Amino acid sequence: MTEEQRAVHDEITGGPRAAGPQAFRLTDRDGRLEGPFNAMLAAPGVGGPLQRLGAAIRYATDLPGRWREIAILEVAVARRSDFEWYAHERVGRNAGLTEEELSALRSQADAATFDEAERTVRLVCRALVAHRDLDDDLYARAEAALGTTSLYELVVLVGYYDTLALSLATFRTPLPAGEPPVFATEP
Helix, strand or coil, X not given: CCHHXXXXXXXXXXXXXXXXXXXXXXXXXXXXXXXHHXXXXXXXXXXXXXXXXXXXXXXXXXXXXXHHHHHHHHHHHHHCCHHHHHHHHHHHHHCCCCHHHHHHHHHCCCCCCCCHHHHHHHHHHHHHHHHCCCCHHHHHHHHHHHCHHHHHHHHHHHHHHHHHHHHXXXXXXXXXXXXXXXXXXXX
């Protein structure tokens, strides 16, 4: 690795993602970054700021963990991103999502246990990945249910994870060894 690549690598493996209990591995047995983080090393001048944005979204927002993970999993389903699902299904469990709720997210079914704010998070995410915007009614609903700050954080989160899904697909990032794909290969 170059000095710049090593700096990004060390920032990821020594930052907030590495602190506390790990829901998924950041590196393989040889210390290589897993998932979207490895591709960030291709252009560390962009990869470094991108991973810092991701850390801010995960650790410096006021989004409740359940909302955050519902949103990430909605993006994973919409983009058929096996790695995003693999990683955030585990994080979602740690945030309190049940197996029934995870199954509902994966199949895009209603989850009877989701409250109004969680249902709104799902609708916002679906609209953003499909239309890149919210209509006036959904915007008003989201602002009322989530608040302006959380709505902004949610919009940025969706954009960030959509970017990761694009990178994961483009660079054909594999799942960790032994992990089965979640989504069928055909679109």
